Amino acid sequence: xxxxxxxxxxxxxKQPTFASRVFSQKTILNTISVVSVFVAWTLLVxxxxxxxxLLPSPVEVLEWGREWVTTKIFWIDAGMTTARVxxxxxxxxxxxxxLGLMIGWKKVFSDLTFPMLEILRPIPAPxxxxxxxLLLPWQEASVxxxxxxxxLFPVLLNTIIGVKLIDRxxxxxxxxxxxxxxxxxxxxxxxxxxxxxxxxxAIGMGIGWMGAVVGEMITGKWGLGYRIWESYILxxxxxxxxxxxxxxxxxxxxxxxxxxxxxxxxPWRRAITESLDESITK
Amino acid sequence: xxxxxxFVNWSLVRKILSMVIFILFWTILVQFIDYFHxxxxxxxxxxxxxxxxxxxxxxxxxxxxFRVLGGFFVGVLxxxxxxxxxxxxxxxxxxxxxxxxMARPIPPIAWIPLTVLFFxxxxxxxxxxxxxxxxxxxxYNTMGGIxxxxxxxxxxxxxxxxxxxxxxxxxxxxxxxPQVFTGMKLAMGVxxxxxxxxxxxxxxxxxxxxxxxxxxxxxxPHVVLAMGIIGLCGAICSVGIGVVGNYFTRWQRLV
Numbered sequence: 001x002x003x004x005x006x007x008x009x010x011x012x013x014k015q016p017t018f019a020s021r022v023f024s025q026k027t028i029l030n031t032i033s034v035v036s037v038f039v040a041w042t043l044l045v046x047x048x049x050x051x052x053x054l055l056p057s058p059v060e061v062l063e064w065g066r067e068w069v070t071t072k073i074f075w076i077d078a079g080m081t082t083a084r085v086x087x088x089x090x091x092x093x094x095x096x097x098x099l100g101l102m103i104g105w106k107k108v109f110s111d112l113t114f115p116m117l118e119i120l121r122p123i124p125a126p127x128x129x130x131x132x133x134l135l136l137p138w139q140e141a142s143v144x145x146x147x148x149x150x151x152l153f154p155v156l157l158n159t160i161i162g163v164k165l166i167d168r169x170x171x172x173x174x175x176x177x178x179x180x181x182x183x184x185x186x187x188x189x190x191x192x193x194x195x196x197x198x199x200x201x202a203i204g205m206g207i208g209w210m211g212a213v214v215g216e217m218i219t220g221k222w223g224l225g226y227r228i229w230e231s232y233i234l235x236x237x238x239x240x241x242x243x244x245x246x247x248x249x250x251x252x253x254x255x256x257x258x259x260x261x262x263x264x265x266x267p268w269r270r271a272i273t274e275s276l277d278e279s280i281t282k
Numbered sequence: 283x284x285x286x287x288x289f290v291n292w293s294l295v296r297k298i299l300s301m302v303i304f305i306l307f308w309t310i311l312v313q314f315i316d317y318f319h320x321x322x323x324x325x326x327x328x329x330x331x332x333x334x335x336x337x338x339x340x341x342x343x344x345x346x347x348f349r350v351l352g353g354f355f356v357g358v359l360x361x362x363x364x365x366x367x368x369x370x371x372x373x374x375x376x377x378x379x380x381x382x383x384m385a386r387p388i389p390p391i392a393w394i395p396l397t398v399l400f401f402x403x404x405x406x407x408x409x410x411x412x413x414x415x416x417x418x419x420x421x422y423n424t425m426g427g428i429x430x431x432x433x434x435x436x437x438x439x440x441x442x443x444x445x446x447x448x449x450x451x452x453x454x455x456x457x458x459x460p461q462v463f464t465g466m467k468l469a470m471g472v473x474x475x476x477x478x479x480x481x482x483x484x485x486x487x488x489x490x491x492x493x494x495x496x497x498x499x500x501x502x503p504h505v506v507l508a509m510g511i512i513g514l515c516g517a518i519c520s521v522g523i524g525v526v527g528n529y530f531t532r533w534q535r536l537v
């Protein structure tokens with residue numbers, strides 16, 4: 001009896017040792033997962049299965065990548081793409097967040113503006129490219145229009161959802177205490193919607209990267225998207241994958257940065273409860 | 283309050299008014315501000331409808347629909363079971379999920395050069411791209427839907443002695459369905475973006491090509507019209523998924 005009790009206590013209060021954490025089932029399986037992708041890739045290329053013979057092996061990709069990072073062109077490309085994403089997505093924030101707050105808060109304003117936006121929403125961003133080229137005569141700038149369009153709708157819709165999800169009692173309480181509409185806006189609407197705005201901003205940043213790459217591939221002479229397309233044409237195949245990895249890392253880093261910055265604004269609610277994807281489509 | 287019958291639905295009036303304002307705003311912008319003078323007026327776009335080469339456009343719509351739906355259905359056929367497996371089994375989750383997480387930050391668009399390299403003809407390239415774009419939203423939302431099922435539901439089923447198979451089919455999957463269909467809607471949006479981008483970059487037909495072709499011959503009213511048609515196609519697909527989704531989540535209306 002005493003023995004069983006002790007065992008149970010040990011089971012509950014046993015601290016996981018360092019070894020048990022490192023060699024846990026989860027880490028082992030995760031390592032297998034990641035390693036097997038690279039092993040499969042190497043083997044498929046090595047034994048020239050189907051058209052894998054055309055693809056570069058991971059080792060080649062690594063070697064080319066190491067060389068590429070030291071060139072000036074890489075830094076210009078990366079800087080160009082990042083600048084476009086930042087300009088486009090920031091414009092989307094500046095327009096999307098206030099518009100979303102007003103649409104979510106005031107029914108009249110929503111009726112007057114939202115139907116129009118709903119018509120524009122299903123048009124995929126690359127289709128805006130001819131219009132962007134018309135509006136912005138400098139071709140390199142017109143690419144920034146695509147991340148703007150791409151990021152605008154997730155930001156806008158998440159802001160609207162954020163306002164709509166605020167407990168009605170907060171508005172009533174504020175009104176009871178005699179707040180002016182301006183005070184309600186600054187102290188109820190804006191802070192209430194912040195968690196949802198934060199997730200909208202992160203999604204917008206992620207999609208913005210996609211938009212910049214599309215724009216650069218279709219029209220553009222600089223940027224990572226253009227570079228991977230050029231690498232295909234010039235038969236520098238390893239650079240395609242290096243470019244993809246660079247885009248992935250930069251995109252991931254910028255989303256993380258946005259998440260980190262916005263989460264600092266909402267210390268009272270660390271966990272963003274709203275399901276991100278759900279709020280886009282509603 | 284409830285007994286007062288409203289004769290005028292002001293909300294609807296305002297919504298219609300917003301359309302009118304939008305078109306007026308567009309006209310004024312183009313007509314009176316020099317910077318925008320190259321953009322076609324609403325009138326020009328409306329008149330372009332009558333000059334639309336209907337057979338060509340219908341053919342291009344058909345081509346784009348084929349590519350989108352082809353990739354989308356392959357995405358559902360592969361993505362849904364994978365999502366269920368990852369969401370249901372912890373071991374499979376640990377085994378598969380990290381490799382997906384590696385690929386996720388790379389936008390599907392960036393795969394275009396590789397797909398062009400790997401697949402010989404354009405149809406398979408386009409279908410692979412739409413498949414790839416549709417795959418991740420479906421997998422992630424299926425997984426999320428399953429992991430967020432209210433724990434009380436499987437517990438209740440278990441206390442009634444439900445077996446593993448029945449649990450999956452009758453409890454877990456129906457409860458996860460709303461989010462699965464959210465994922466599908468997202469996937470459809472991504473698939474349309476990818477198709478338009480891929481078609482713009484090649485000359486193998488489709489609505490993206492049609493937009494780019496009209497841009498090349500400087501026929502801007504038709505560009506705007508084609509954008510509208512693409513938007514309409516996307517909206518139709520989204521509504522279609524909503525209808526199918528309503529059927530699969532009909533239990534929600536009973537609750």
